[in-house]
Amino acid sequence: MSQLKPVSFAFLITLLPWAASSAVAKSMPVNLTQGVTDISQQVYDLHMTIFYICCVIGIVVFAVMFWAIIHHRKDKGAKAAQFHENTKVEILWTAIPFVILIAMAIPATKTLIAMEDPSDADITIQVTGSQWKWHYKYFGQDVEFYSLLATRQDQINNERNKRDNYLLEVDYPLVLPVGKKVRFLVTSEDVIHSWWVPAFAVKKDANPGFINEAWTRINEPGVYRGQCAELCGKDHGFMPIVVIAKPEQEFNAWLSEQQQKIAAEKAAEQALLSMNMTMDEMMSLGEKVYLKSCAACHQANGEGLAGVFPPLKGSKVATEDVLKHIDVVVNGAPGTAMQAFAKQLKLKELSAVITYERNAWGNDTGDLVQPAQVKAVMDQKDL
Amino acid sequence: MTMESSIANPDMTDHGPHHDHKPSGFMARWVLTTNHKDIGSLYLLFSFAMFLTGGAMAMVIRAELFQPGLQLIEPNFFNQMTTVHGLIMVFGAVMPAFVGLANWMLPVMIGAPDMALPRMNNWSFWILPFAFTMMLMSLFMEGGGPNFGWTFYAPLSTKYSPDSTAVFVFAVHLMGISSIMGAINVIVTIVNLRAPGMTMMKLPLFVWTWLITAFLLIAVMPVLAGVVTMVLTDKYFGTSFFDAAGGGDPVMFQHIFWFFGHPEVYIMILPSFGIVSAIIPAFSRKPLFGYASMVYATASIAGLSFLVWAHHMFTTGMPVAAELFFMYCTMLISVPTGVKVFNWVATMWRGSLTFEVPMLFAIAFIVLFTIGGFSGLMLAITPVDFQYHDTYFVVAHFHYVLVSGAIFSIMAASYYWLPKWTGVMFDEGLGKLHFWCSLISVNVLFFPMHFLGLAGMPRRIPDYALQFANVNAIVSIGGFAFGLSQLIFLVVVIKCMRGKGEKAPDKPWEGAEGLEWEMPSPAPYHTHLTPPEIK
Numbered sequence: 001m002s003q004l005k006p007v008s009f010a011f012l013i014t015l016l017p018w019a020a021s022s023a024v025a026k027s028m029p030v031n032l033t034q035g036v037t038d039i040s041q042q043v044y045d046l047h048m049t050i051f052y053i054c055c056v057i058g059i060v061v062f063a064v065m066f067w068a069i070i071h072h073r074k075d076k077g078a079k080a081a082q083f084h085e086n087t088k089v090e091i092l093w094t095a096i097p098f099v100i101l102i103a104m105a106i107p108a109t110k111t112l113i114a115m116e117d118p119s120d121a122d123i124t125i126q127v128t129g130s131q132w133k134w135h136y137k138y139f140g141q142d143v144e145f146y147s148l149l150a151t152r153q154d155q156i157n158n159e160r161n162k163r164d165n166y167l168l169e170v171d172y173p174l175v176l177p178v179g180k181k182v183r184f185l186v187t188s189e190d191v192i193h194s195w196w197v198p199a200f201a202v203k204k205d206a207n208p209g210f211i212n213e214a215w216t217r218i219n220e221p222g223v224y225r226g227q228c229a230e231l232c233g234k235d236h237g238f239m240p241i242v243v244i245a246k247p248e249q250e251f252n253a254w255l256s257e258q259q260q261k262i263a264a265e266k267a268a269e270q271a272l273l274s275m276n277m278t279m280d281e282m283m284s285l286g287e288k289v290y291l292k293s294c295a296a297c298h299q300a301n302g303e304g305l306a307g308v309f310p311p312l313k314g315s316k317v318a319t320e321d322v323l324k325h326i327d328v329v330v331n332g333a334p335g336t337a338m339q340a341f342a343k344q345l346k347l348k349e350l351s352a353v354i355t356y357e358r359n360a361w362g363n364d365t366g367d368l369v370q371p372a373q374v375k376a377v378m379d380q381k382d383l
Numbered sequence: 384m385t386m387e388s389s390i391a392n393p394d395m396t397d398h399g400p401h402h403d404h405k406p407s408g409f410m411a412r413w414v415l416t417t418n419h420k421d422i423g424s425l426y427l428l429f430s431f432a433m434f435l436t437g438g439a440m441a442m443v444i445r446a447e448l449f450q451p452g453l454q455l456i457e458p459n460f461f462n463q464m465t466t467v468h469g470l471i472m473v474f475g476a477v478m479p480a481f482v483g484l485a486n487w488m489l490p491v492m493i494g495a496p497d498m499a500l501p502r503m504n505n506w507s508f509w510i511l512p513f514a515f516t517m518m519l520m521s522l523f524m525e526g527g528g529p530n531f532g533w534t535f536y537a538p539l540s541t542k543y544s545p546d547s548t549a550v551f552v553f554a555v556h557l558m559g560i561s562s563i564m565g566a567i568n569v570i571v572t573i574v575n576l577r578a579p580g581m582t583m584m585k586l587p588l589f590v591w592t593w594l595i596t597a598f599l600l601i602a603v604m605p606v607l608a609g610v611v612t613m614v615l616t617d618k619y620f621g622t623s624f625f626d627a628a629g630g631g632d633p634v635m636f637q638h639i640f641w642f643f644g645h646p647e648v649y650i651m652i653l654p655s656f657g658i659v660s661a662i663i664p665a666f667s668r669k670p671l672f673g674y675a676s677m678v679y680a681t682a683s684i685a686g687l688s689f690l691v692w693a694h695h696m697f698t699t700g701m702p703v704a705a706e707l708f709f710m711y712c713t714m715l716i717s718v719p720t721g722v723k724v725f726n727w728v729a730t731m732w733r734g735s736l737t738f739e740v741p742m743l744f745a746i747a748f749i750v751l752f753t754i755g756g757f758s759g760l761m762l763a764i765t766p767v768d769f770q771y772h773d774t775y776f777v778v779a780h781f782h783y784v785l786v787s788g789a790i791f792s793i794m795a796a797s798y799y800w801l802p803k804w805t806g807v808m809f810d811e812g813l814g815k816l817h818f819w820c821s822l823i824s825v826n827v828l829f830f831p832m833h834f835l836g837l838a839g840m841p842r843r844i845p846d847y848a849l850q851f852a853n854v855n856a857i858v859s860i861g862g863f864a865f866g867l868s869q870l871i872f873l874v875v876v877i878k879c880m881r882g883k884g885e886k887a888p889d890k891p892w893e894g895a896e897g898l899e900w901e902m903p904s905p906a907p908y909h910t911h912l913t914p915p916e917i918k
Contacts, residue, residue, distance in 0.1 A: 028850040030834040032770055047767045054757035061728060062750060068731040069746070072667075073738075080668040080735040080894075090676050093725045094718060101714045104764070109707060111766040116703045131543075156846060158452040166451065168848050186700075191539040192633060194698060194773060198839045203769045205699045207634055208538060209627020212700035229698075229773040229841050231532045233543060234459045237844030305459060307526020307546050337543050 033198050036220040036245070040201035042111045050104060057100075115201075118215040121183030125174070129186075129193030129206035129228065130339060132235035132296060136174050139185075143258045146344055147172045148292065149238050153300075156238075168225040173242035177251035178218050186212040190337065194230035197243055203229055218245040233337075234308075235296050269347045272371045277351070279359075279368050286356025289349045294357075297337065302361040309337070313361040322358070322367055326377045329354055342378055347371045405908050414509070417501035418908065419486045422508050424804070426483025427797075429511060431876070433475030434790075436519070438866050440468040445862035448855050453846055461845035462530035463522060469533030473651070474558045475515050477785065480793045481654040482507075482565045485593050488800065489569065491899045491906060492587050494578025494915045499571040507564035514557035521547035521554075532843060534644070537625035537636040541617040552615045559604045566600035569593055578898075580917030584675065587897050591678050592657030595685045599646045599653075602689075606643040610636065634699050641692035649688045652784060653681060655752075655792035656723055659745045661897070662799055663727050666742035667734030668894035672726045680719035680726075687716050697768045706765050713763035717756065724753055739892070740814035744795035747822050748788060755783030758833065773843075776836025782829045794821070794872065799895075802887035805879040806905030813875050820868035827861030 034044040072078045124139040137144035150169040154160045163169070176182050186195050188206035196203040200216040218224075226241040246254060291300060294312075298304050302313035312318045317325050329350060332340035341350060351371045358365045406412045416422060443464050447455050456464070486504065490497055498504045522528035526545035529535065540548065573586070573594050586594075613636070616622040623629020625636045656677070664671045671677065693701060693709040701709075727749050736742075758780040762768050771777060794817075801809050831854045836842075840851045847855065878884060890900035902910055 028834070028838045028854060030837065032767075032837045033839070043766050043770060046764055047761070047770070050761050050764055050767070054760060058753065058757060061724060061753065065728045065731060065746075065749070068728070068734065069736060072732065072734050072736055074668070074735040075737070078733070078735045081733040082669065083733075084670045084672050084730075085675070089729070090673055090722070094722060097718050097721045101717065105711060105714060108710065108764045108766055112706060112710070113703060115766055115769070116706070156453055158454065162451060162849060164849070166849050167846060191543050192536055196773075196841075198770060201766075201770055203698050203772060205634075207627075207699065210632070210634070210700070226839070227841050227844075231462070231536070231539065231843045233539060234462065234530075236462075237458065237841075237846050305526070307524065308459065335542065 035199045035201055036218055036222065036224065037200050037216050038219070039111070039115055039216070040199060042107075042114070043201040046108055046111060049107070053100060053104065057097075118183045118213045120181060121215060122180040123177065124183045124185060125176075126185045126187070127195050127206065128189060129195065129232070129239075130189040131191065131233050131337060132228075132239040134170075134174075134195070134239065134241060138255070141255060141259065143255060143262065145172045145258075147174065147242070149240060151238075153291075153295075165225070167238065168227070168240045168242070170240055170242045173223070173244045175244045175246060175251060175254050176216075176218060177248045178221050178245050179248065181215060181217045184214045184216075186214060189339065191232045192230050193228050193232045193239070195226075195241060196229040197224050197226035197241055199224040199226075200243075205230055221245050221247055238296075265346065269371075272348055273375055274372070276370055277348075277368075279355070282352045282355040282368060283359060285349065286352035286354075287360070289345060289353040290356050290360075293341065293345060294353065302357070302363075312357050313363065318357045318363050319365055322354075322369065322373070323377060325358065326350075326354055326369065326374055330374065330378055347374055350374045415505070417497070417505050419490050419498045419501070419504065420804075420906065420908065422498075422504050423483045423485075423487030425508050426479050426486055429508070430476050430478075430480035430483060431873070433471050433479070433515060435869070435873075437468050437471035437476055438869065440464045440471070441862060442866050444468065445859040447845055448847070449859040450856065451847055451849055451852050456845070458845045459527060459530055462532075462843070463528045465843055466529045466532050466535075467518065467522065470518065470529070470555075471515070472785070473533065473647070474555075474562075475511070477651045477789050477793070478562060479511060481593075481596070481651070482562075484589075484654065484658070484793070484796055484800075485565075485569055487804065488899065489572055489590055489593060490576070491902070491910055492590055492897055493573060493576065493581050494898055494911050494917065495572060495576035496909065496911050498568050499576055500568045503564050504568055507561045507568070510557050510561040514554045514561065517550055517557075518554040521550040524550070534637075534640060535611075535614065536640075537614060537617065537633050540614050541625060544618065548618055549615065552611045555611045556608055559608045562600050563604045566597035566604075569597040570601070573597075578911065578914040578917055584678070585917065587657070588660035588671070588674070588677055588681075589654065589657030592653045592660075592681050595681050596650050596653045599650050599685055599688065603643040603646045603650075606639060607647075610639040610643065613639075634696070637696050637699060638693065641695045642689075644695065645692040646685075646688040648781075648784075649684060651789050652752075653685065655748065655789050656681060658792045658796045658799075659727060659748055661895075662741050662745040662795055663730050663749075665799075665892050665895040666737050666739060666745075667731050668736075669730060669734040672729035673722075676722055677726055680722045683719045684716060687712060687719075691716065694763060694765075694768070697765050698772050710763055710765045714760065717760050717763075720756055724749060724756075735894075737893075739798075740809070740811065740818055741795045741799035741892075743815070743818045743822075744791050744798065747818070748791045748795060751783055751787030751791065751825070755780055755788055758783065771836060773841055774836035775832045775840045775842055778842050779829050779832035779836060782832070786829065787825050791821075791825075794818075797872075797876070799892070800899070801876070801879050802891045803899055803904050803906055805882070806887055806903075807879050807882055807884035808887050808891060809875050809879050809884060813871055813878075817868060817871040817875060820871065821865060824861050824864035824868055828858055828865050829861070831858050831861075 032044055032047050034041055126137040126139065128135040134147045136147060147170045150171045151167050155162045155166060186204045186206045188208040190208060193206040194203055195206055202214050202216050204212045204214040222245055224243045228236060228239045297309040298312050302311060304311035317328055328338065330342045332338050348371055351369045351374045354369045358367045447461055486498060524547040526547060528547055529551040531540040531544055573590060613624040617624050617626060623631040625631050625633045660671055660677055690712045691709055693705060694713045697706060762771055762780060798809060798814055835851055835854050840847055887904040889903055898915060
């Protein structure tokens with residue numbers, strides 16, 4: 001054991017700076033959350049039960065083992081007994097674990113059956129994952145929106161201090177009512193994602209082309225955060241989930257406010273069709289939209305990632321036929337990771353970002369794409 | 384078990400007493416070799432080189448995760464590191480190490496002169512360096528190497544994968560061919576080349592566990608080959624196995640992959656059970672408590688391994704009935720696994736224990752593998768698995784069974800048989816230093832990962848929320864310490880290979896049993912030229 005000492009000493013030295021800094025840093029829970037639903041509480045109870053069972057078995061087995069290690073050593077003069085095989089003992093140590101397992105399986109089965117029953121829901125939300133954002137649609141309410149990471153790139157690149165909810169904040173959180181049974185229909189537009197909010201004990205894979213069901217009934221108003229749990233490509237670590245649970249009345253007020261907002265936006269889009277925007281206006285809006293929606297793949301400098309995401313700087317699409325460019329942005333490129341942005345961006349944003357792509361990074365085509373042009377391409381596709 | 388020694392009897396060869404028939408020259412000795420001991424050594428050295436390569440990638444991962452924010456590498460490269468780290472450790476480090484041990488020890492243990500199919504043996508080894516060179520080179524292709532996780536879930540690995548995917552598929556095919564040939568060789572050797580009197584129920588447990596492992600390999604490696612081929616045709620030839628738009632199903636990929644993947648997990652642990660079942664009795668100076676029940680437990684673990692694959696997929700949206708079936712079957716596996724642990728503890732009970740390095744690693748194996756087994760049992764409970772799934776809790780679980788399980792058992796085996804392989808005793812002080820450094824650092828590395836997972840940190844992310852910062856820093860320090868500790872092992876092995884150390888006796892371990900201890904150390908180039916008699 002003499003070799004141990006310098007090692008553990010070295011360890012203490014390396015851990016000291018951490019110990020000093022931990023006093024100020026945000027603390028982390030070391031156990032599973034109990035959550036804010038009846039189900040999440042049951043899941044927590046199951047977790048603790050199986051944990052305690054493991055602890056008891058572990059203590060018994062390791063106690064016997066370490067007793068032997070301490071007392072049955074050759075240097076203490078222990079003579080080896082030569083016994084082996086004992087049917088009674090062997091039957092016992094097969095049967096006892098079996099009984100423990102049955103005792104464990106009963107509550108687990110009950111909870112599982114309850115978790116997998118999404119019937120009689122009060123409200124249904126479609127959750128759609130795509131690289132690397134979530135889309136929420138309130139069924140029958142005409143309310144839908146995308147939810148993107150709100151943490152700025154300069155925080156991720158360590159150029160600025162990180163805020164409290166670093167990587168766990170979004171631009172438009174999902175808002176849910178407290179006390180209502182909420183059913184989620186989970187799906188994906190591209191690769192497999194997984195929608196996970198630990199406080200609800202809901203984790204469901206979003207499979208492209210298939211719909212999964214899950215449900216929750218939240219007991220406490222509050223803000224609950226989660227993350228995508230299935231590796232979904234480059235920015236898998238950057239597509240968080242934020243849910244705000246509100247009392248029913250506040251929720252209803254929020255919902256009708258959204259409906260009015262969406263109706264107003266649609267009216268504004270109509271007005272836009274007859275308007276012409278200036279180049280400066282388009283370029284400054286276009287850059288903002290580009291950084292939010294395009295830069296994750298095509299990069300802020302427009303050069304893409306060689307072999308993974310194509311460059312826009314000097315590319316055919318961004319410098320030649322305008323209609324083709326609009327078509328790719330609006331409808332996506334089938335068979336590739338390029339998404340259709342018709343529903344993700346507003347008309348004004350679409351025309352701005354296309355204008356930006358055609359004039360930034362030395363593309364300098366001088367093309368100014370107006371909302372009406374974009375709308376024309378969109379309508380063509382609808383036919 | 385005793386034998387009439389016929390080992391290295393000079394009359395058995397035409398070349399006189401001082402010539403052991405070793406071919407000279409690098410080409411003839413190593414590239415064209417059909418000698419099971421040479422091929423075993425090649426496998427072991429290759430797997431150690433891969434262990435260090437995959438370990439270096441783990442160091443890159445832990446360096447990036449040392450602090451929140453992106454410091455060193457891009458997310459896309461991070462994904463390539465986690466993917467290739469996994470592939471290398473599974474197919475390049477753990478599996479070839481076990482095949483190397485099998486090559487060296489199986490013929491010696493059962494009284495055979497060599498493996499049954501020596502030329503195929505040569506081929507199955509020499510495929511590997513090419514397979515892994517190819518896979519590593521894909522990291523330097525435009526667009527980078529595989530970045531979709533070692534489980535390469537479709538459609539991330541098909542429509543959305545880099546151009547190098549074809550190279551990855553071909554490399555996996557080669558690894559599969561190598562494994563299948565290795566497994567065929569093991570089965571044919573054990574079934575046909577046992578010495579007279581070496582009945583099945585007299586086989587050392589390492590031989591038994593490898594026999595069962597080989598059957599698992601033959602059963603599931605073709606499934607892996609099938610699923611990578613489907614990925615290949617989906618990506619390049621317009622099929623739609625995993626694409627709903629063409630009538631396929633991405634979840635079918637996971638069913639096929641895990642039908643390979645779960646038995647694969649046991650392929651990487653069953654030989655460990657054999658190793659520990661040799662070492663624990665040797666240093667307890669007491670026969671293994673339940674030989675027969677160990678054989679039956681191993682066989683039932685192998686059988687159950689085909690019935691539990693979907694426990695990796697509880698969140699994919701299965702019918703409740705299927706979830707219940709896979710939960711119950713998975714829980715059931717803990718029964719035969721428990722039998723094994725109880726057997727080892729009962730073997731130590733009232734023994735006469737000493738703690739040489741192989742025994743230290745074997746005891747650490749039992750304790751830490753059991754901890755990995757407990758977290759495995761927790762993961763089996765489907766409702767709770769919804770919370771654990773794809774978090775660091777899972778990462779902690781499988782590293783406990785693979786690193787402090789499989790890798791520790793390979794270390795134990797190496798220390799146990801190094802004197803027999805090289806003819807010199809290893810440096811006991813360095814060996815103990817290696818053990819204690821590994822034991823402490825492996826726990827600093829992997830134990831806190833349980834807490835990260837419970838607190839909600841997903842796996843495979845290059846950056847994380849601030850609350851996870853402190854624990855990740857500790858984990859990274861443990862990671863660097865564990866990585867550096869393995870260099871001590873490198874020094875120990877190099878010293879032995881250069882013949883530096885005390886001359887090893889035929890049987891360096893007082894309580895050890897088996898044919899390998901009844902021949903000189905180092906084991907002669909050719910052994911058991913006439914079969915030993917087993918009484």
